[in-house]
Amino acid sequence: AQKVTQAQTEISVVEKEDVTLDCVYETRDTTYYLFWYKQPPSGELVFLIRRNSFDEQNEISGRYSWNFQKSTSSFNFTITASQVVDSAVYFCALSSTRGYQKVTFGTGTKLQVIP
Amino acid sequence: DVKVTQSSRYLVKRTGEKVFLECVQDMDHENMFWYRQDPGLGLRLIYFSYDVKMKEKGDIPEGYSVSREKKERFSLILESASTNQTSMYLCASSLRGENNEQFFGPGTRLTVL
Numbered sequence: 001a002q003k004v005t006q007a008q009t010e011i012s013v014v015e016k017e018d019v020t021l022d023c024v025y026e027t028r029d030t031t032y033y034l035f036w037y038k039q040p041p042s043g044e045l046v047f048l049i050r051r052n053s054f055d056e057q058n059e060i061s062g063r064y065s066w067n068f069q070k071s072t073s074s075f076n077f078t079i080t081a082s083q084v085v086d087s088a089v090y091f092c093a094l095s096s097t098r099g100y101q102k103v104t105f106g107t108g109t110k111l112q113v114i115p
Numbered sequence: 116d117v118k119v120t121q122s123s124r125y126l127v128k129r130t131g132e133k134v135f136l137e138c139v140q141d142m143d144h145e146n147m148f149w150y151r152q153d154p155g156l157g158l159r160l161i162y163f164s165y166d167v168k169m170k171e172k173g174d175i176p177e178g179y180s181v182s183r184e185k186k187e188r189f190s191l192i193l194e195s196a197s198t199n200q201t202s203m204y205l206c207a208s209s210l211r212g213e214n215n216e217q218f219f220g221p222g223t224r225l226t227v228l
Contacts, residue, residue, distance in 0.1 A: 006157075009155070033214045035216060037219075042221070043203075043221055043222045044219055044220065044221045044222070045205070045207075045217075045219040046219075047216035047217070047218070050214065050216055052214060091157065091158065095214065102160065102163065102171075102173070103148075103160070103217065104160075105150075105157045105158040105159075106157055107155060107156060107157035108157050108158075
C-alpha cells in the first residue's frame with residue numbers, strides 16, 4: 001500500500017517569509033511519481049510539479065522550489081518570499097506504476113500568508 | 116482553455132434520494148477520476164475509469180457507482196444518499212500513464228439532509 005503524509009495541517013506566515021511544506025511518502029514501487037497540487041480558495045486543484053523517482057535533482061521555478069530526497073522518502077516544497085496569493089491548501093501526491101494509475105493524495109497543508 | 120466541468124457547484128438532497136453527479140472533460144483524456152474531499156482526510160479516490168465502459172474501485176467505493184458511456188463524460192451515482200455522503204466531490208481527468216498530472220473540476224458540494 002502506498003501512503004502520503006503531510007504532517008503540517010495548517011501554517012501561518014507573514015508575507016515575505018519563506019515557508020517549507022513537508023511531504024513524506026511510502027511505497028514499495030521502485031518507479032513512482034510525486035506531485036504537488038495547489039487548491040486556492042476558489043476550490044479547483046491546480047498542478048504545480050511532477051517528479052519521477054529516478055530524478056533527485058532539486059527544482060526551482062520562480063519563488064517555488066522542491067527538494068526530493070529518496071533516502072528520507074521526502075518531497076518538500078518551499079515558497080520563498082511568500083505572498084498573499086500563495087494562501088491555499090497544498091497537496092502532495094504519489095502515483096503508483098503498478099496496476100492502474102492510482103494516485104494517493106496526502107491530507108493537505110493549509111497555508112495562510114498574512115499581509 | 117482546457118476544462119473539466121461539473122454539473123453543479125452546490126447540491127442539496129434528502130436521505131434516500133438517488134443522486135447523479137456529472138463530469139465532462141474536453142481534453143480527450145483516457146483517465147477520469149472521482150474523489151471526495153473531507154476536512155482532515157484530504158482527497159480519497161472513490162472510482163476511476165481508464166476507458167469508456169471501464170471502471171476500477173478506488174479506496175472508498177461503498178455506496179457509490181459510476182458510469183462512463185462516452186469518453187468525455189464520467190458520472191458518479193449515489194444510489195441512496197445518506198448523511199455521511201455529505202462532502203465535496205471532485206472530478207479529475209488525465210492522459211493515460213502514471214506520470215501524467217490530473218486536471219480537476221471546480222467541485223460539487225453535496226449536502227444530504
